[in-house]
Amino acid sequence: MWFDDLKDGFSESVWQEDAAPYLVETNHAARGADLETTVPAERVADAARVMYEAMFSLEAITGMDWIVEGRMELVYDYVQFSSGRRVTVRASVPREAPGLPTVSMIYPGAEWHEREARDFFGFIFIGHPDPTPLLLPEDADFHPLRKDFTG
Amino acid sequence: MSIDDQSIHAETFILNLGPQHPATHGVLRIKLTMDGEYIVDAEPVIGYGHRMHEKMGENRSYAKFLPNASRMDYVGALLNTHCHVAAVERLAGITVPERAEFIRVITAELNRVSSHLLWMGAFLVDLGAFTPLLYTFDDREDILDLLESITGSRLTYCYYRFGGVCNDIDDDFIAGTRSFIERMRSRMPMYHSLVTENIIFRKRCEGIGGVPAETCRRYGATGPVLRGSGVCYDVRRNEPYSVYPLFDFSVPVYPEGDCMARYRVRMDEIVESLRIVEQALERIPAGPVMAEKVPLILKPARGECYFNVEAARGSFGMRIVSDGLDAPYRLKVRSPCFSNFSLFRECVRGTLLADALAFLGSLDLVIPEIDR
């Protein structure tokens, strides 16, 4: 039921086609999520809106640096308070141009998560209201969690 | 200059609350824009205690990160380490003996009680009442003594291991915990008559620091903040882990969303945690406390998993990515205080300074956990 709702939402807003092939149901006990999906980077805000309307909350945004493949990945963890279901939405951007839209106008809590990802990886969130370092010093121009960071 | 209403209210000033301030409990800074005693805007400035635990996670082996996990939220350290070991176990496919899971639940719930007691004392100091702090510390001392007897430390525990726990509990611990439960239950009426029914305390908490449930969802707030806003979400109940499904406990929920609701949630959680500990002591099976054949140098297969637990302050999660080596490729820490605190700015606008500090106290922030 909830899966169908999400599928419809994703089909309509994110892929403009049937989303079923992109949605992977996973075992919560083994992966820590019930559903995983990878969306195009420019669609993360649309995906966030689908999740918002399905009464999910954004729990965390995790950055990852896949240096060998030349891309960086963002993982959005959504949780539904009423059921405890978790959905993981992933998006990849090239390392050279790590720009993608912000979701902070949908989930204001994402503002800090995105600032943190910007601190650590150098993601550029287009439309972010306050893209200044959050945890790092305000003059920090390095991104410590990138795999080529040498300290 | 004409003194009309407009010009009076146009005159605001910046009040720099922190990084050192008695009410922020750590190095937290809030840049307040004030109109008299009313708050126009509150911009939190965090990161003073930033230690880059996530980088440390990447450049040391899984086992070496164990002490780090207890140094983020040092008030509820066992709950964090529980998350870490469980995440790694999930990733490496290690099965934990049941006795070890029971011990984990017992110690983690005791830790939750001690964390809530510390919060209660500190919150009342924020409100200007000093005496309850000493009473809660007196009770908390008993928990610390109990935990010290089996874990060896009093605050930053490093007790859980991948595949179990490092020490078995003994009869002294079980007897001591039973008598602590009795004592703590007999103390609760005292706390209620001293604090909960105190008219000044109620005036300062009821209707103050309102957080609607929808705001919690938009900011990802969890734990007592969420349950104090009427949403029944507890990781132990909604996404059961460890042996929590075996126990009978209720999840306290109060719909008001104010400081008093959060206070009541935590007070009830103390009672519920005691119930869990009591049941666990009753039903703890015999057996080993460590899984066999857990390699000393852990190298989980390539993969990724997310694990979260109900820490004292909310949903504490870790996402660990393994590339098959002895150190994680990526270790992400999701701290509850980070999200709980991010709603502060929106909810505090237009309140008085003293109410804002009561609200700040009621969020139960541990700053090193926000900063990581």
Added chain:
Amino acid sequence: MPHDWLWETVRLLLYLVGLIGFAAFNAAYLSLLERKEPAWFQLRRGPTEAGPLGLLQPVADGIKLLGKQLLVQGGADVLLFKIAPVAVVIPSIMCLVLIPFSETMGARDISLGLLAVYSFAAINVLATMLGGWASHNKYSSIAAARVVAQNIAYEIPLLLVIIALVMVTHTFDLREIVAQQAGGFWNWNVLRFGASPLMPLAFLIYFICMLAEANRAPFDMVEAESELIAGAFTEYSGMGFGLFFIAEYVNVVVGSSIGAVLFLGGWHCPFGLLPGLHWFLIKLYLLCFAVIWVRWTFPRTQIYGLLNLSWKVLIPLALAHLIVTAVTVKLV
């Protein structure tokens, strides 16, 4: 006669020296009581190291405060900043001059003693505000604004209660007021039901207002250490802070003394036996004990809660008391 005039001056000077000593002693040992008393409540021991039972702790504190540098931070109004601690402590001691300690003791009796005490007490507020204002610190400025709002709110019920009392006693002379209460506790003003059945309530209002006037918890909005660091005293160091500290305790002593004089029969024994200084001191320190007891039991009120209590509860009650008293005095 010139001789009498000289003797009176010497007597007054000696009293003044004695009262300054009394004030300093009280400030020192009430601060020790302020630590020992909550220690009993809180299952701990309080200061034990300096002297037997920690009795020399106030001396050690005094030496520490005297040894500290007096810092005047940049941007402060230096003159006002330095005047404020002096201006806060002198009126407190002036109040002591007017208090009749026993039948024979008391520095100066004036027929308008009660009015004079509250005139001096008002200077105290002004000086605290001055200190907060001159500090050039935002926390101190907030505290300065709070102290004015708070004291305006609490002087009204306080003075209403006192006016009602004066209507009963027909005098402002403190010594005369005490003299009227001789003969046992049933003659004390607090139980003078013949004048107004609300007399015990009036005493309660007096006690609450006294806490607020002396900026004591739960009405310590001016210091509010978890909100305003140390409020108006944030920037003061060494004896600058020390004087504010002394003034706070002397204000408690003055407030308790006036309470004992107005309501609890001053130097009279509750059973009409052996009147004297000792009864006065017992009543005084019982009230001081209660003041400290309240501080360590209650959380701090919020500023609007404090103003609501005054304007919506205390002032109507005090007015009711005033009217009842007026009617009774007229009828009887």
